[in-house]
Amino acid sequence: MNAVDTEDNVYDALAAADHDGRWAHGAGFDETVVEVTAPAPEGVDVGDLATYCLMLADDALVASHRLSEWATHAPELEEEVALANIALDLLGQARVLLSRAGHLGAAARFRTPTTATQLADEDVLAYFRDDRFFRNVTLAETDLGDFGRTTAWMLVYSSWRLALMTRLRGSADPVLAAVAAKAVPELSYQREYAAGWLLRLGDGTELSHARAQAGLEDVWPFVEELFLTHPVEARLVAAGVAVDPAALRADVDSDLAQVLPAATLTRPERPAVGLVGGRGGRDGVHTEALGRVLAVMQSLARAHPDATW
Amino acid sequence: MSVSDETTRLATASTPDGASDAPAGLERELEDAFEATVAGEGRVEPRDWMPEGYRKTLIRQIAQHAHSEIIGMQPEGNWILRAPSLRRKAILLAKVQDEAGHGLYLYSATETLGVDRAELTEKLIDSKQKYSSIFNYPTLTFADIGVIGWLVDGAAICNQVPLCRSSYGPYARAMVRICKEESFHQRQGFELLMTLMAGTEAQREMVQDAVDRWWWPSLMMFGPADGDSPNTRQSMAWRIKRHTNDELRQRFVDMTVPQAAALGVTLPDPELRWNDERQAHDFGDIDWTEFTAVVKGAGPCNAQRLAHRRAAHEGGQWVRDAASAYAAKQARREAGEQVA
Amino acid sequence: MSMSDDTTAHVEGDPATDLGTGTPQATWPLYEVFVRGKRGLNHVHVGSLHAPDDRMALHNARNLYTRRNEGVSIWVVRADAITASSPEEKDPFFAPSGDKVYRHPTFYSIPDDVPHL
Ligand SMILES: [Fe+2]
Ligand SMILES: [Fe+2]
Numbered sequence: 148m149n150a151v152d153t154e155d156n157v158y159d160a161l162a163a164a165d166h167d168g169r170w171a172h173g174a175g176f177d178e179t180v181v182e183v184t185a186p187a188p189e190g191v192d193v194g195d196l197a198t199y200c201l202m203l204a205d206d207a208l209v210a211s212h213r214l215s216e217w218a219t220h221a222p223e224l225e226e227e228v229a230l231a232n233i234a235l236d237l238l239g240q241a242r243v244l245l246s247r248a249g250h251l252g253a254a255a256r257f258r259t260p261t262t263a264t265q266l267a268d269e270d271v272l273a274y275f276r277d278d279r280f281f282r283n284v285t286l287a288e289t290d291l292g293d294f295g296r297t298t299a300w301m302l303v304y305s306s307w308r309l310a311l312m313t314r315l316r317g318s319a320d321p322v323l324a325a326v327a328a329k330a331v332p333e334l335s336y337q338r339e340y341a342a343g344w345l346l347r348l349g350d351g352t353e354l355s356h357a358r359a360q361a362g363l364e365d366v367w368p369f370v371e372e373l374f375l376t377h378p379v380e381a382r383l384v385a386a387g388v389a390v391d392p393a394a395l396r397a398d399v400d401s402d403l404a405q406v407l408p409a410a411t412l413t414r415p416e417r418p419a420v421g422l423v424g425g426r427g428g429r430d431g432v433h434t435e436a437l438g439r440v441l442a443v444m445q446s447l448a449r450a451h452p453d454a455t456w
Numbered sequence: 457m458s459v460s461d462e463t464t465r466l467a468t469a470s471t472p473d474g475a476s477d478a479p480a481g482l483e484r485e486l487e488d489a490f491e492a493t494v495a496g497e498g499r500v501e502p503r504d505w506m507p508e509g510y511r512k513t514l515i516r517q518i519a520q521h522a523h524s525e526i527i528g529m530q531p532e533g534n535w536i537l538r539a540p541s542l543r544r545k546a547i548l549l550a551k552v553q554d555e556a557g558h559g560l561y562l563y564s565a566t567e568t569l570g571v572d573r574a575e576l577t578e579k580l581i582d583s584k585q586k587y588s589s590i591f592n593y594p595t596l597t598f599a600d601i602g603v604i605g606w607l608v609d610g611a612a613i614c615n616q617v618p619l620c621r622s623s624y625g626p627y628a629r630a631m632v633r634i635c636k637e638e639s640f641h642q643r644q645g646f647e648l649l650m651t652l653m654a655g656t657e658a659q660r661e662m663v664q665d666a667v668d669r670w671w672w673p674s675l676m677m678f679g680p681a682d683g684d685s686p687n688t689r690q691s692m693a694w695r696i697k698r699h700t701n702d703e704l705r706q707r708f709v710d711m712t713v714p715q716a717a718a719l720g721v722t723l724p725d726p727e728l729r730w731n732d733e734r735q736a737h738d739f740g741d742i743d744w745t746e747f748t749a750v751v752k753g754a755g756p757c758n759a760q761r762l763a764h765r766r767a768a769h770e771g772g773q774w775v776r777d778a779a780s781a782y783a784a785k786q787a788r789r790e791a792g793e794q795v796a
Numbered sequence: 797m798s799m800s801d802d803t804t805a806h807v808e809g810d811p812a813t814d815l816g817t818g819t820p821q822a823t824w825p826l827y828e829v830f831v832r833g834k835r836g837l838n839h840v841h842v843g844s845l846h847a848p849d850d851r852m853a854l855h856n857a858r859n860l861y862t863r864r865n866e867g868v869s870i871w872v873v874r875a876d877a878i879t880a881s882s883p884e885e886k887d888p889f890f891a892p893s894g895d896k897v898y899r900h901p902t903f904y905s906i907p908d909d910v911p912h913l
Binding site: 223225228229232339340343347 | 848851
Binding site for chain 1: 529536546556557658771
């Protein structure tokens, strides 16, 4: 273009194919192809493995959505950046796990004659699955409320998922092991962020103390479900693939025992939310909140099932 | 910084209220040194003497830029939760996060001039300082995300790349970093639009509709015509503005026209055509009445954007207070330990 | 010239001096951020940020200026703890007002060979 002063022409950068590590997980133009195509380990039921991938993926996808709701609403600009980082980390974890589940056959049943054939498995699973097929724990879908509740929520969530991923690094499934290895530092960061803020809110002002305690109380009924072992998990634990959630309680308790007293907060004594006929999030029986989350998340994709983006 | 620039560094003689303590002769000498630095493409650094007008103009300019980055998060943030693929969601979330970072870099640059961010935020939400009028338009479809990347970030790049050579050091350095990220933003926008244009009929219509809505506001981003931009001459002499509004607008049009052709979209201006004599595109008249109205607060989203920013800022006060109170308690505890 | 002369400009933002009132401060104090982009380079001033305390400052600096790139080293320092040199001997004459206006002593030129700054 003749009118363009070459010295100032940053359009060169548009043409350049350099890969910048700064760009978020999987958001780059040269996608890092994660090796989701490895075969399931010998003797492991493929359907179980796919379901387990969905469980861990949905825990991250739905939580990431909730955290993204903070965008442009955060209490300070520095927190905008931090909360977006955490949401991006979880979204990145979800994407690999959904792709893995899709590779193991979980996406096929959600493709319809109207969905575009080029639609990636991760998008079929994220956008064309109804809430009854989501396998996340209900903690992931709860309303994050104010920053006090968000912080309490994040401490519980990250402490639990970190304990899980730390153990999952030794999974017999190489993909799960790789996902876990990448997730551990991300979740350590998240736990540190949550603990740091809970400390400041709990031991800050009277108002922040009250809000942090109230947030903790609100989140508490969803904690018990985190330690329930689903039959799919039980079978995969036996195969050396999955982590038994029951084994995570001690880690989470120890984190809370460190943070809560320092934050001058009290461990709540509230009953767990009841299950429906013994079934919870891992069985696809959720709180009403998930339907609303998905109504927002899936609306555009479902309005154009034949499109790719 | 060059050696010659270093030798012209002088201590400041300004006071916060703009009065000068320096005797007239010395003031003259300081001003000459400043002028020489700027004219020689040197960089002015925070503790150098600078004319009060330069400082005030810079604060206004950088703050307005910072506010634009922060308010600009809203129209795009509007689609994060509904992004139609996980890859697009990740890109958009990262982009909105980048804009927060840009705002922070720029507020940081203003703070080197002796104002603090809280003060500027108050001015923003009290409508005492402005932000780019473009963000007062709504994002109605997901194609708007692509068009914002292509046209709005594209226009921002045109505006900002020359500012990497701004005479004020901290601003120039912030711009280098920001421009690098903006080129990613523009690239993702263009890539999204190419995908949509290769997609379904509905997606192509969505793109054309978005282009129709954003084209003219993008041209307005460069500000009033040169004849109506009285401060341009001084700002250019100070090297805090490197090209006139109309020069930049022309450059943007000339860059964008072939890109529009590559995409297969029509720019909504029947008068847009190549002028062989000028070796540039002619284009139609901008609706300056609309521009003035939006700048004065009567755009489609002005009230909404400010209310949103105010709600976030004021709603976060208790959190910021808590962190300050905690820091104070910790400092007291540490002091207590030292005594004991 | 020491930035600690400038107490009037900082008293509101300094937790250590805000103990008696019990009222929260308006804003978090300003921190300057220095990053070592990779081994073999010096730490270089990259900008500033606000944080309630040192730990959060480090946390925020990592988010904002390094995109959490592991392996880089970050220093944060309260802006009011920096003592800056005076560029000229004329300085004492101007010092009182000078410090008030430019209470943010970004007094570090960035070498040209540091990438992406
Ligand atoms: Fe930006
Ligand atoms: Fe941008």
